[in-house]
Amino acid sequence: AQSVTQLGSHVSVSEGALVLLRCNYSSSVPPYLFWYVQYPNQGLQLLLKYTTGATLVKGINGFEAEFKKSETSFHLTKPSAHMSDAAEYFCAVSGPNSGYALNFGKGTSLLVTP
Amino acid sequence: DTAVSQTPKYLVTQMGNDKSIKCEQNLGHDTMYWYKQDSKKFLKIMFSYNNKELIINETVPNRFSPKSPDKAHLNLHINSLELGDSAVYFCASSRGGQGVTGELFFGEGSRLTVL
Numbered sequence: 001a002q003s004v005t006q007l008g009s010h011v012s013v014s015e016g017a018l019v020l021l022r023c024n025y026s027s028s029v030p031p032y033l034f035w036y037v038q039y040p041n042q043g044l045q046l047l048l049k050y051t052t053g054a055t056l057v058k059g060i061n062g063f064e065a066e067f068k069k070s071e072t073s074f075h076l077t078k079p080s081a082h083m084s085d086a087a088e089y090f091c092a093v094s095g096p097n098s099g100y101a102l103n104f105g106k107g108t109s110l111l112v113t114p
Numbered sequence: 115d116t117a118v119s120q121t122p123k124y125l126v127t128q129m130g131n132d133k134s135i136k137c138e139q140n141l142g143h144d145t146m147y148w149y150k151q152d153s154k155k156f157l158k159i160m161f162s163y164n165n166k167e168l169i170i171n172e173t174v175p176n177r178f179s180p181k182s183p184d185k186a187h188l189n190l191h192i193n194s195l196e197l198g199d200s201a202v203y204f205c206a207s208s209r210g211g212q213g214v215t216g217e218l219f220f221g222e223g224s225r226l227t228v229l
Contacts, residue, residue, distance in 0.1 A: 038155075042222060043118075043220040044157075049216065051216055101147060101162050102216075102218055104158075106155070106156050107155045107156070107157075
């Protein structure tokens, strides 16, 4: 079975500071990894994904993540937080063994303070 | 044009009632899903259909029955609603087959409140 663990259910950063949201995965096959963002009362929007190829992937809104097989990690970063980044962030994993259904982590709520 | 649309967006009902949530996607995708998001924001897969065929059926009470009349629609019917069914239900779709990228496209959710 494939799963992800997000470390920290709440993360608070100051505006302009580095954002780091942690995600570790467990998978017996090469995983597909994703970060989604959910703004209040909205659906989920894809930030970025890793399937194959380059391990550093860039997404929308200045976010990026690096797939590290040796550490089974896929942490999300952004150099400088904006107030508009405040949202719930979900790491997810999928693959052929799961019929490509996403298995989500429990989410990390990002708070950005002025 | 909304890619994945769900109706209704809000649903308030009494325990014991039967209700349905409809989902339609205009992306030409082969696979559709239902996810449940609980009060702690945890998202869990419920069902997945590929070309109208059920391919994932997680441990969900049989009061929940998905119906896919065609590959663009996946509806969720819930019988004998219970308090614990209160949640936000998300429909999603993705490309299947050789075009699979793994990315799911989500609707805006249907918030179900059972009183």
